[in-house]
Amino acid sequence: MTNDKQLAAQALAAVLDNALSEAEITNLLETPKKSEMGDLAFPVFSLAKTLRKAPNMIALDLVEKITTAGFEKVVATGPYVNFFLDKSATATAVLSGILTQGTAYATLAKNGENVAIDMSSPNIAKPFSIGHLRSTVIGDALAEIYSKIGYTPVRINHLGDWGKQFGMLIVAYKKYGNEAAIRKNPISELLKLYVQINAEAAEDPTVDEAAREWFLKLENGDAEALALWQWFRDESLVEFDRIYKELGVTFDSMNGEAFYNDKMDEVIDILSEKQLLTTSNGATVVELEGFENPALIKKSDGATLYITRDLAAALYRKRTYNFAKSLYVVGQEQSGHFKQLKAVLNKMAYDWSDDIHHVPFGLVTKDGKKLSTRKGNVILLEPTIQEAVKRAAAQIEAKNPDLANKAAVAHAVGVGAIKFYDLKNERLNGYDFNLEEMVSFEGETGPYVQYAHARIQSILNKAAFKPESVLGQIFSLSDDESWEIIKLLQAFSDVIARAARTFEPSVVAKYAINLAQAFNKYYAHTRILEESDERDARLSLAYATGVVLKESLRLLGVEAPTEM
Template sequence: MESLKTIWSTVVQEAVAENVTLDDVYQLIETPKQAGHGDLAFPCFILAKQQRKAPTVIASELAERLHHPWIKRVVAVGGYVNVLFHRNIIANQVLKQILDNGSTYGSNSSGNNANVPIDFSSPNIAKPFSMGHLRSTVIGQSIARLAEKNGYMPIRINYIGDWGTQFGKLIAAYTLWHTEYDTKADPIRALFQMYVRFHKEAKHTPELEDAGRQWFVKLEAGDADALALWRWFRELSLESFNHLYQRLNVSFDLVRGEAYYNDKMKPIVNELKSKGLLEESQGASVVRLDGEVPPCLIQKKDGASLYATRDLAAAFDRHTSYEPTRMLYVVGQEQALHFVQVKEVLKKMGASWADQVEHVSFGLLLSGGKKMSTRKGHVVMLEDVLDEAKNRALASIQARTPHLFEMEKVAEKVAVGALIFHDLKHYRQNDVEFSLEQMLTFEGETGPYLQYTFARAKTLLEKGGWSEADQHTITEIDEEAWPIVKALEEWPAKIKQAWQQTDPSLIARHLLSLAKAFNTFYSQVRIIDDSANKATRLTIVWTVATVLEDGLKLLGIQAPEKM
């Protein structure tokens, strides 16, 4: 079934074919602010100059010429041509599609199974998994699920920070002070405390920085002691990360650290040299870039590699391994210059696929208007936040439904869902203010609100005794159900748009619209009664539950059937 927006665009474009393209018309289509004015509207202002007529005149003339079997009425409202569709015809089409396809409704095969490596989460080893890595993790996971829904083959890559000068500093700190910390009870926290101490003491003891650099040079040279400590740090960290990923319902196809590219950087450096792209600058090696883009630093003066060197090696490796159509990097917007530089270096190296590299940037996570980050050795740990959220969710559920089965499991789903949805409902490039109080309420624009709406729908279906076998033709829908039908009809287009723009907030916001329409319907119509419309009403409930569950899954959120 073509979308209503496509149908209306086609009808309008055929009537004014000599003036605008179908895409022009499609981009101009609006939804009237007042529902009584129609379902969709075409503004005629773009035609006024071409036809040398007032938009109101053009709208009146067009309204007489626009026809389609699914269109009930076309009216001119000011300079707009508004359309009202036949409710029951559209409802039959939409609901039947969902009944036939279930959770695959809205899926498409436009990707043709093309590979899309998605680099996300990417925490640093030997540090607690802080709230600072939450955004990359949940945005990346949702984008991967959107890729699948659009027929692509995502390769979820956790490119962990396990290399760099900071590990030389950590090894130096460990060799100096490890006997003073309890590395058995909570090794990650102990290592982090040593790392913080290193930076504090280095301000007054500059030779510590030299010791850190020397240890990293040893690490890059394959020193046995340095490598043994580094491997231990890495093993402890991955074990800690995996526990959190399980709680967040996040999975990866490939966990690969920066260290993997140690033996793959030299060919990159050699190629840059052979093409005359590498220059010396204050003892370091750089690639000068065009325009106002600063030079890209490839090697430090002590020969140590940098992020750019490793990211170049990783880009070539991913291109060779997967032959992708897009290569996505879900990384904070603070790294925008870095990705511009990497992309420009790839172009200078002759990589015809350089434009496949896409930086999917996002804003900051704020607390009290300030960035959530390491501050005087303190971090906001994700596990602590999840535990607190779960305790609050449990208290709320106990007050609402004291005899709920498996209350602990439901509370965990609500807590995780609240945290994820609070992030993903915002356009990713916007900053997000963190607030447990706001995200855990069961009213308003929250994850628990959507989960509760889904549970309400499932309860209605159970009480009404509805089954798919009972459903036949939709005879007549209530006027109050029309906003639901429109939201369901728009679902496939939202899935395409969210993928194309790598923006999960489009899914989150649409689910809120659907849930609000459903809850209004629920408050205005007796769904379970003895009327002839009972089966149709329950069918609508089932389709809402199906799309809500699928949409929450796209966001990485589980939907409890009872709350």
């Protein structure tokens, strides 16, 4: 089916005598800010130099020549050619497409290409906090979005299970640790040890030195160090798995940093063969043009760093998954690290380094203050989820006490509220954590969108609506509010494409809010169930809106209950 942008681009290309290609025209098409200005607008400024005319005259000339087939009208407004869509034809095409395809609407066929997504990646022996939420839910949403447009996502949980912090933890355990207490309550006890030893290290530099020595032992396979590390790791994964289950997030790989411990020698050998390694103050580095500092591959004591392991991981992932894109959903404070990673891979002559993308995000704060595990200032995710579900349950009890599956719905709403609130914020914008605002059924929240979806299901159930019963009909709707919904539904595929192109799930979340708001406005002014010539069209519009709301929420990892 030719969409309306294609139709407008074809109509313009036919009268522009190759001045612009269809693709160039499509890229220039805009959506007017006011609906009375039309549904699509083409700015003619770029043609002024070529045609040697004032832009408003060019617009008038084009309108005289354009064939208006498929459009209600085409008019010139100053330097713009404005297209008004044929409302009935557009509504029929959009609604028929959704009635036929259901949630498969706007899905593209698999193209056989993989997208590797490095996401979540919590540190072993530390509690799973709100700080880890962003990487987890942004990465999971991007996986669903890329799957929707034809790719196969590979979700990779690159666990923070290696590094000097384990030397620090081993020092703490040997100084203060109580095995029985850790076995009883592993994560909270390990966190206490970690906070205590970091406070001590701030005052006593010998603690830091001892931690470096223990990590070097760990890298060299020391039996005691490995046994303690394995114990800390196993206990952590039990807690992480429980939280991932709560969030409904799964992974294709749990290979953390430690997995690459025996794969770094190859990287160093390749760098050496390509004559890229130099020595600086006893450390092994790769000099990089345009960077203030070189890439530090090995410290003077022989210990490796994040970038060494990330180079090994990048090579492993390319060989294993042959990715078309490799995304790293990691906080924006690591931007410099990923620029260096790409630069080193580029110097190694791997052209696929261009397919690596750092997907940065801003911080979550509480009362405007930065959170820090090291300082013991964290919001733990598991009790936060429990509190969100409790608050959702209280609202459901007040609104619909006879709901049959209240516990399941409360869980879907509570967890969905936390995820949606995170994802509606543009990645690079941090946000201040506010659970009350997250779980509210009013405002730009997940529960608001879920409630709109549930309301639609109630309407459709009352009407005993079946999509197959209206297939083949011409749908005409006379009001402006339904037209706004039609245009939003038509834009769904463009929304998904933009979200994928910009690695920005907030595009989908904001779209879902806009669609829910548009439907609620329509619902407030229209008797959908009333017998009229438009009843089938109104019910079809409600059904289509419900389908797209449900699919939008699914792309964000949020459930869409049918009752609330």
